Amino acid sequence: MRIRIAKEFQWEMSHRLPFHKGDCKNIHGHTYKVRVEIEGDTDANGMIMDYFDMANIMNPVIHKLDHAFLVDSSDSIMLDFLTANNFKHVVINKTTTAENIAAYILDIITPSFQQYKNIDILKIRFNETADVFAELEKKL
Amino acid sequence: MRIRIAKEFQWEMSHRLPFHKGDCKNIHGHTYKVRVEIEGDTDANGMIMDYFDMANIMNPVIHKLDHAFLVDSSDSIMLDFLTANNFKHVVINKTTTAENIAAYILDIITPSFQQYKNIDILKIRFNETADVFAELEKKL
Amino acid sequence: MRIRIAKEFQWEMSHRLPFHKGDCKNIHGHTYKVRVEIEGDTDANGMIMDYFDMANIMNPVIHKLDHAFLVDSSDSIMLDFLTANNFKHVVINKTTTAENIAAYILDIITPSFQQYKNIDILKIRFNETADVFAELEKKL
Amino acid sequence: MRIRIAKEFQWEMSHRLPFHKGDCKNIHGHTYKVRVEIEGDTDANGMIMDYFDMANIMNPVIHKLDHAFLVDSSDSIMLDFLTANNFKHVVINKTTTAENIAAYILDIITPSFQQYKNIDILKIRFNETADVFAELEKKL
Amino acid sequence: MRIRIAKEFQWEMSHRLPFHKGDCKNIHGHTYKVRVEIEGDTDANGMIMDYFDMANIMNPVIHKLDHAFLVDSSDSIMLDFLTANNFKHVVINKTTTAENIAAYILDIITPSFQQYKNIDILKIRFNETADVFAELEKKL
Amino acid sequence: MRIRIAKEFQWEMSHRLPFHKGDCKNIHGHTYKVRVEIEGDTDANGMIMDYFDMANIMNPVIHKLDHAFLVDSSDSIMLDFLTANNFKHVVINKTTTAENIAAYILDIITPSFQQYKNIDILKIRFNETADVFAELEKKL
Numbered sequence: 012m013r014i015r016i017a018k019e020f021q022w023e024m025s026h027r028l029p030f031h032k033g034d035c036k037n038i039h040g041h042t043y044k045v046r047v048e049i050e051g052d053t054d055a056n057g058m059i060m061d062y063f064d065m066a067n068i069m070n071p072v073i074h075k076l077d078h079a080f081l082v083d084s085s086d087s088i089m090l091d092f093l094t095a096n097n098f099k100h101v102v103i104n105k106t107t108t109a110e111n112i113a114a115y116i117l118d119i120i121t122p123s124f125q126q127y128k129n130i131d132i133l134k135i136r137f138n139e140t141a142d143v144f145a146e147l148e149k150k151l
Numbered sequence: 152m153r154i155r156i157a158k159e160f161q162w163e164m165s166h167r168l169p170f171h172k173g174d175c176k177n178i179h180g181h182t183y184k185v186r187v188e189i190e191g192d193t194d195a196n197g198m199i200m201d202y203f204d205m206a207n208i209m210n211p212v213i214h215k216l217d218h219a220f221l222v223d224s225s226d227s228i229m230l231d232f233l234t235a236n237n238f239k240h241v242v243i244n245k246t247t248t249a250e251n252i253a254a255y256i257l258d259i260i261t262p263s264f265q266q267y268k269n270i271d272i273l274k275i276r277f278n279e280t281a282d283v284f285a286e287l288e289k290k291l
Numbered sequence: 292m293r294i295r296i297a298k299e300f301q302w303e304m305s306h307r308l309p310f311h312k313g314d315c316k317n318i319h320g321h322t323y324k325v326r327v328e329i330e331g332d333t334d335a336n337g338m339i340m341d342y343f344d345m346a347n348i349m350n351p352v353i354h355k356l357d358h359a360f361l362v363d364s365s366d367s368i369m370l371d372f373l374t375a376n377n378f379k380h381v382v383i384n385k386t387t388t389a390e391n392i393a394a395y396i397l398d399i400i401t402p403s404f405q406q407y408k409n410i411d412i413l414k415i416r417f418n419e420t421a422d423v424f425a426e427l428e429k430k431l
Numbered sequence: 432m433r434i435r436i437a438k439e440f441q442w443e444m445s446h447r448l449p450f451h452k453g454d455c456k457n458i459h460g461h462t463y464k465v466r467v468e469i470e471g472d473t474d475a476n477g478m479i480m481d482y483f484d485m486a487n488i489m490n491p492v493i494h495k496l497d498h499a500f501l502v503d504s505s506d507s508i509m510l511d512f513l514t515a516n517n518f519k520h521v522v523i524n525k526t527t528t529a530e531n532i533a534a535y536i537l538d539i540i541t542p543s544f545q546q547y548k549n550i551d552i553l554k555i556r557f558n559e560t561a562d563v564f565a566e567l568e569k570k571l
Numbered sequence: 572m573r574i575r576i577a578k579e580f581q582w583e584m585s586h587r588l589p590f591h592k593g594d595c596k597n598i599h600g601h602t603y604k605v606r607v608e609i610e611g612d613t614d615a616n617g618m619i620m621d622y623f624d625m626a627n628i629m630n631p632v633i634h635k636l637d638h639a640f641l642v643d644s645s646d647s648i649m650l651d652f653l654t655a656n657n658f659k660h661v662v663i664n665k666t667t668t669a670e671n672i673a674a675y676i677l678d679i680i681t682p683s684f685q686q687y688k689n690i691d692i693l694k695i696r697f698n699e700t701a702d703v704f705a706e707l708e709k710k711l
Numbered sequence: 712m713r714i715r716i717a718k719e720f721q722w723e724m725s726h727r728l729p730f731h732k733g734d735c736k737n738i739h740g741h742t743y744k745v746r747v748e749i750e751g752d753t754d755a756n757g758m759i760m761d762y763f764d765m766a767n768i769m770n771p772v773i774h775k776l777d778h779a780f781l782v783d784s785s786d787s788i789m790l791d792f793l794t795a796n797n798f799k800h801v802v803i804n805k806t807t808t809a810e811n812i813a814a815y816i817l818d819i820i821t822p823s824f825q826q827y828k829n830i831d832i833l834k835i836r837f838n839e840t841a842d843v844f845a846e847l848e849k850k851l
Contacts, residue, residue, distance in 0.1 A: 014250045019282040023840060025725045025740040027798075030336050033343055034778035037799040040725040040740005042840050056170050057251040062283050063173055078734035092792050098727075099737040110294045111337040140723060140742050142299040143342050147292075154390045159422040163700060165585045165600040167658075174638035177659040180585040180600005182700055196310050197391040202423050203313055218594035232652050238587075239597040280583060280602055303560060305445045305460040307518075314498035317519040320445040320460005322560050358454035372512050378447075379457040420443060420462050434670045439702040450756050453763055476590050477671040482703050483593055530714045531757040562719040563762050567712075572847075574810045579842040616730050617811040622843050623733055 012057075015050040015132070018065045022077035026107040029086050038089075041139050043076075045069075045116060048148075049124060050132035060127055068123040072116065081107050109145040113137035117147050125151050152197075155272070157188040158205045162217040166247040169226050178229075181279050183216075185209075185256060188288075189264060190272035200267055208263040212256065221247050249285040253277035257287050265291050292337075295330040295412070298345045302357035306387040309366050318369075321419050323356075325349075325396060328428075329404060330412035340407055348403040352396065361387050389425040393417035397427050405431050432477075435470040435552070438485045442497035446527040449506050458509075461559050463496075465489075465536060468568075469544060470552035480547055488543040492536065501527045529565040533557035537567050545571050572617075575610040575692070578625045582637035586667040589646050598649075601699050603636075605629075605676060608708075609684060610692035620687055628683040632676065641667050669705040673697035677707050685711050712757075715750040715832070718765045722777035726807040729786050738789075741839050743776075745769075745816060748848075749824060750832035760827055768823040772816065781807045809845040813837035817847050825851050 025040035047069060051059050080100040082089050093100040105111045117135045124133050134148035165180040187209060191199050220240040222229045233240040245251045257275045264273050274288035305320035327349060331339050360380040362369050373380040385391045397415045404413050414428035445460035467489060471479050500520040502509045513520040525531045537555045544553050554568035585600035607629060611619050640660040642649045653660040665671045677695045684693050694708035725740035747769060751759050780800040782789045793800040805811045817835045824833050834848035 012250065012254060014253065014285055014287050016249060016285045017283065021841075023739050023741050025738045028336075031341075033341075034799065037778050038725045038738065038740075038780045038793070039723050039778040041723050042742040053248075053250050056168075057246040057248040059250060061171075061173075062249075062279075078737050078739040080738045088796055093738070096788055099734065106337040108333075108337040109296065109342075110292065110333050110339060113294065114292055139342075141721075143297065145294055145296045147294050152390065152394060154393065154425055154427050156389065156425045157423065161701075163599050163601050165598045174659065177638050178585045178598065178600075178640045178653070179583050179638040180598075181583050182602040193388075193390050196308075197386040197388040199390060201311075201313075202389075202419075218597050218599040220598045228656055233598070236648055239594065281581075301561075303459050303461050305458045314519065317498050318445045318458065318460075318500045318513070319443050319498040320458075321443050322462040358457050358459040360458045368516055373458070376508055379454065421441075432670065432674060434673065434705055434707050436669065436705045437703065448756075451761075453761075473668075473670050476588075477666040477668040479670060481591075481593075482669075482699075526757040528753075528757040529762075530712065530716065530753050530759060533714065534712060559762075563717065565714055565716045567714050572810065572814055574813065574845055574847050576809060576845045577843065613808075613810050616728075617806040617808040619810060621731075621733075622809075622839075 012053045013051065014053060014059060015048055016059050016062075016065075017046050017048040018062055018069070019044060019046045020066075020069050020073050021045075022073050024076055024078070025080045026082070026112075027086070027089065028106055028108065029083065029088075030106060038080075042141075043112075044138040045073075046136040046138075047120070048132075048134040048136070049127075049130045050134075051127070051130035054129065059130060068120060072120060076101060081112065083107055109137060109139040109143065112139075113145040113147045117149065121149070121151070152193045153191065154193060154199060155188055155190040156199050156202075156205075157186050158202055158209070159184060159186045160206075160209050160213050161185075162213050164216050164218070165220045166222070167226070167229065168246055168248065169223065169228075170246060178220075182281075183252075184278040185213075186276040186278075187260070188272075188274040188276070189267075189270045190274075191267070191270035194269065199269060208260060212260060216241060221252065223247055249277060249279040249283065252279075253285040253287050257289065261289070261291065292333045293331065294333060294339060295328055296339050296342075296345075297326050297328040298342055298349070299324060299326045300346075300349050300353050301325075302353050304356055304358070305360045306362070307366070307369065308386055308388065309363065309368075310386060318360075322421075323392075324418040325353075326416040326418075327400070328412075328414040328416070329407075329410045330414075331407070331410035334409065339409060348400060352400060356381060361392065363387055389417060389419045389423065390427075392419075393425040393427050397429065401429070401431065432473045433471070434473060434479060435468055436479050436482075436485075437466050437468040438482055438489070439464060439466045440486075440489050440493050441465075442493050444496055444498070445500045446502070446532075447506070447509065448526055448528065449503065449508075450526060458500075462561075463532075464558040465493075465533075466556040466558075467540070468552075468554040468556070469547075469550045470554075471547070471550035474549065479550060488540060492540060496521060501532065503527055529557060529559040529563065532559075533565040533567050537569065541569070541571065572613045573611065574613060574619060575608055576619050576622075576625075577606050577608040578622055578629070579604060579606045580626075580629050580633050581605075582633050584636050584638070585640045586642070586672075587646070587649065588666055588668065589643065589648075590666060598640075603672075604698040605633075606696040606698075607680070608692075608694040608696070609687075609690045610694075611687070611690035614689065619690060628680060632680060636661060641672065643667055669697060669699040669703065672699075673705040673707050677709065681709070681711065712753045713751065714753060714759060715748055716759050716762075716765075717746050717748040718762055718769070719744060719746045720766075720769050720773050721745075722773050724776055724778070725780045726782070726812075727786070727789065728806055728808065729783065729788075730806060738780075742841075743812075744838040745773075745813075746836040746838075747820070748832075748834040748836070749827075749830045750834075751827070751830035754829065759830060768820060772820060776801060781812065783807055809837060809839040809843065810847075812839075813845040813847050817849065821849070821851065
């Protein structure tokens with residue numbers, strides 16, 4: 012049976028948008044939430060994938076981002092400061108907009124989900140705050 | 152006008168997954184939630200279907216499942232115990248994973264929604280807990 | 292990169308459905324919520340559109356509807372009363388079902404989003420209450 | 432054992448504040464929510480009161496207010512209109528602020544809860560919208 | 572400075588109320604939630620207690636109850652069945668009403684919080700479902 | 712009539728706890744929420760205070776904290792960096808634990824609420840994340 016399942020994860024992180032003309036250029040943070048959706052065929056037990064296995068894939072990603080600063084590699088002011096003071100941070104090679112963070116997470120989790128041959132669609136809904144999100148889907 | 156509408160319903164139920172290697176093989180329960188979505192054409196009053204009519208279709212289903220044990224027909228340990236003690240239960244002929252419960256509900260409500268000739272898509276989003284769901288859509 | 296983003300807005304409004312055989316023919320109200328989704332290509336900064344710009348488009352619409360009565364132009368009983376007493380109201384030329392309100396909002400915001408050449412899908416999810424919604428998507 | 436329990440109820444209603452200098456003088460509505468709390472001693476079964484019995488007391492009140500207009504008796508403009516058109520309404524002898532509605536509900540449910548000799552505190556938390564409430568407690 | 576802090580925890584569990592005349596005598600389950608509140612004086616760092624330390628106390632309790640059956644010691648039908656089949660269960664010596672479960676949890680966590688000399692009030696708000704709770708406070 | 716009312720506000724902010732042995736010493740952020748509660752006597756219109764007036768007091772505070780870094784005056788590493796780069800920040804003379812931020816907000820809003828002679832209790836519930844809060848009440 013073809014079906015879609017999803018599971019949500021949450022963490023606390025800081026970022027800034029250096030290019031932004033409004034308040035987002037400042038250092039601020041959010042309670043971020045990501046919903047991972049997978050679509051495919053169920054196995055003999057009636058599952059696409061065990062929710063615990065989804066958690067096993069996602070928890071290291073959440074752990075890496077939680078209580079960290081997500082920094083754009085071109086933002087040398089922040090990157091130097093974070094490195095000099097040994098503050099936990101994760102570097103991505105683009106701005107940290109909701110759109111780009113969604114794409115970044117989708118990219119790093121793709122290989123893990125590709126191990127599951129019965130899954131052919133992977134989707135991320137990424138909430139920057141409770142009332143805004145970016146979402147992105149790809150074929151595996 | 153072609154449009155989609157949805158309504159949510161909630162209930163309290165017990166189940167177990169006999170095949171599961173983790174804690175889900177034990178008797179446990181959840182606050183379950185189902186969102187029913189229908190897509191089709193609006194009538195002269197500007198409705199696909201009255202929300203009260205959706206409730207009239209769904210309430211008997213919810214009432215049947217509420218405060219019950221949803222049991223896989225091959226789980227004879229549970230089935231014998233539930234029957235012997237006259238405990239409220241509902242039997243389905245597959246495991247009670249989120250995927251299978253979603254498909255079970257979609258199946259039993261399909262005939263009621265097929266009465267409405269203006270509706271051609273029926274979808275179920277089924278939450279086992281607040282942070283996980285399974286969803287399934289079919290053409291009527 | 293092609294992606295979808297969304298932002299939600301909320302307001303307090305009154306309406307009635309003159310044709311309704313149940314309680315909805317009476318004057319009543321809801322906490323309404325609308326989620327605006329746009330899909331398209333990101334710009335050089337990694338954004339489809341700034342969430343602040345989405346708010347700038349939506350806030351005048353929300354402000355116009357908030358603490359108002361949304362009245363069907365054929366409901367002369369209500370329309371005369373609202374006009375005679377100078378009560379804030381918004382007239383639409385169809386019944387005020389969730390389906391029609393969703394379509395009404397989608398229509399009035401379309402021109403603003405069409406200014407953005409990188410956006411080609413606009414979608415409205417419109418919640419009448421927390422557990423029911425109507426949704427509608429169009430190509431720009 | 433002395434303990435406190437609570438249950439929530441929700442409905443859709445319209446009102447206005449004739450004295451208000453802002454938008455609240457207009458006819459508008461909300462998704463209202465009330466949380467009823469009772470404190471007292473548990474019985475031999477380990478309950479202060481069955482949640483189903485709380486629902487039995489509250490449901491007629493919710494049913495009376497749902498899809499209605501709550502009107503201040505001194506607001507003759509509205510009262511005449513509602514009566515002339517046979518629109519469902521409930522009259523209270525004070526303004527329909529959150530504070531007064533909370534007190535009104537507390538008053539009308541008090542006799543029903545006073546039947547239970549083991550309960551000595553009754554409290555109402557009344558949400559006009561998701562982010563504002565009024566609350567009031569009394570000794571029975 | 573005297574202040575109160577709180578943290579919430581959630582789990583999935585099954586129970587039944589053998590004495591109940593309605594549906595609650597059946598085996599069913601809920602997504603349970605508990606909010607632990609502590610009141611006392613802050614230390615030199617401006618904390619009553621680190622939220623991580625609250626989690627360290629509560630997580631073993633949640634782990635013990637999660638995906639289990641909470642059974643009243645006098646309910647021999649259930650207790651025999653759970654034991655015979657080696658299903659995860661927790662026995663309490665009273666009925667499993669919301670009131671009694673709240674008191675049970677308060678009792679078992681009290682010693683851990685009593686280690687903290689700056690805390691003098693411990694409170695439990697225990698949600699059986701999203702819309703009902705029982706709450707209980709004690710001096711340490 | 713004596714009654715209590717409340718209104719909630721939300722914002723996005725960054726902070727760190729220099730003394731913390733765990734992840735909180737790093738730069739991170741949260742979606743913060745504050746609920747302001749006031750208790751007192753209603754006026755002739757049946758209000759303690761108009762919710763719009765509560766918003767008028769709170770909005771400048773929220774605006775000041777939103778998209779900012781809340782920094783402890785003794786955290787010279789952060790303070791120097793924020794000042795040197797002209798990043799929006801708010802300095803408080805204690806650590807930025809939930810307990811201290813709650814007390815800080817209560818202090819700065821007290822004078823505004825003291826203008827209302829009918830209010831004698833002011834309370835803050837301050838959520839660092841959705842599942843943890845600190846709360847503090849004082850007599851005006």
